[in-house]
Amino acid sequence: MSRRAQARVLHVALAGGSLLTVLPLWWMVAASFMPTGEASSFPPRLWPSHVTAEHYASLFGRLDVARYAGNSLLIATATTAISVLLNSMAGYAFAKLQFTGRERIFRWLVAALVIPGQVGMLPLFLLLKQLGLINTYWGAIVPGMASIFGIFMVRQYALSIPDTMLDAARIDGASELRIYWELVLPSCRPILVTLALFTFMGTWNDFLWPLVVLTDGEMYTLPVALANLVGEHVQDTELMMAGAVLTVLPIVLVFVVLQRFYIAGVMSGALKE
């Protein structure tokens, strides 16, 4: 095969693959704009016969989806802000400051990365029940406020901060907290953006923990509300698709705008091992 023909085959395969990948998402969007009943027609339609926003209207009106979106936004934003702060503090200290047990603690943390979150979930529920945090926003936020993975990411990045820079600031009499805030945070900016993205997306999409800890309908996040909606409106295909679009869309937009940081994070995690 000539180079040209090879390139052509490659592009046809890529186009076919990406069509297949996007098709479910395409259908989700198209069906959400179809008149009631049209998503259950045969042969299936890939485009609405006429575009209607009625399902979005009933989601925002009758089903109060704005409330769930607000819950999701609040929980994801708070978790992200707090965890980026705390993980960056700890990650920097593990990389650059001396303290007793530093290496040992860090080795234990990394080893604990294999422990799946579900293992501690039942006692965590009982603990938060004791603290009165079940069915509160804090209940959803607290377990995500610091993470081993986040500390690990920041530490690997902070290792590359030159010691001379930190020492110069110390000689000028800057306190350690000030060095962290004014020198370390700005120089870790790329990894902090990546960490913030990971955390925000992970929290927004998280399902099992919010399902467990948020017991009242009005506290639900979007994924929990959507799963609940499936139970009640399973016949209402177009409505369900509109709900799915609203759950997916914000995060896809965030990703498309900031994907450079996200992809860089995925790649760096892989290369560091």
Added chain:
Amino acid sequence: MSGSGVARFNPAYALVGPALGLIAAFFFLPVAAAFLLSLTDFDLYALADPANLRLIGARNYVALLRDPLFWVALRNTLYFVVVAGPLSIAVSLAAALLVTPAAVRLKGLFRTLFFLPVVTSLVAVAVVWRYLYHPRFGLLNYALGLIRLGPFDWLGDPQLAMPAIIAMAVWKNFGFNMVIFMAGIQSIPERLYEAASIDGAGAWQQFWRVTVPMLAPTFFFVGVMTLIGNFQLFAEPYVMTQGGPAHSTLSLVLYMYEEGFRWWSLGYAAALAFVLFGLIVAVTLLTRVRGRQARDGAVTVGATP
């Protein structure tokens, strides 16, 4: 703030303290407590009044071994892990190989499109796929009907429900590993391919003799991450099948959720959680040993192309 009592206090503790304290309180403590919980008969009555709580030793674990549903959930979870893992890694590698060549235009666009399912909410896309799998109106059966196959009752047939969930999971996840493979492929020195083609190796041989061995560390990393993730199968069956039909998609985590948070048998559910934990640790250790062998292999093969 400049009190003499804190003068010798190491500021590193102030930076590490909050995060480590939270991780200790909300991660390590619950994990340790889960083990204790698994040795008790904690149930709805104990939830109401802790005085009803009794230590029962390993009885939960013994009961698990005699519980047919546990074996079903274990079998289903292993089915998912063994089939979905390699399948999604193969798809990821294929996609990465398609996207990386220099001749590809719009590289960024294709990468974004392949990655899109990864960032979507699992619940949302599980809802979407439920309809794609609809026996009468679903897109999939329509497409298969065009080539005179089916119709299949994807989520209603115990033989097909798990394959259907696997197909969805592969679609949802392959983009993530694709990006990692792309990083791995880009780090393979071009001269290895040049040397191989001078030696007369075709594209197929170059793939098996250069690309695959040089990617051994990537395979190892991707394999472990995928394994750990796949053992935690939950949202897909929860949303798409509720573990059915005939328990054919009941996973360990779904069973744990139902025992723990639906029936409030927290002691029993904790034992389930620990079995899952043990499985993940065992398999990870096993993979690590194999990974080390593969890596040593890669070094030798890579050095003599």
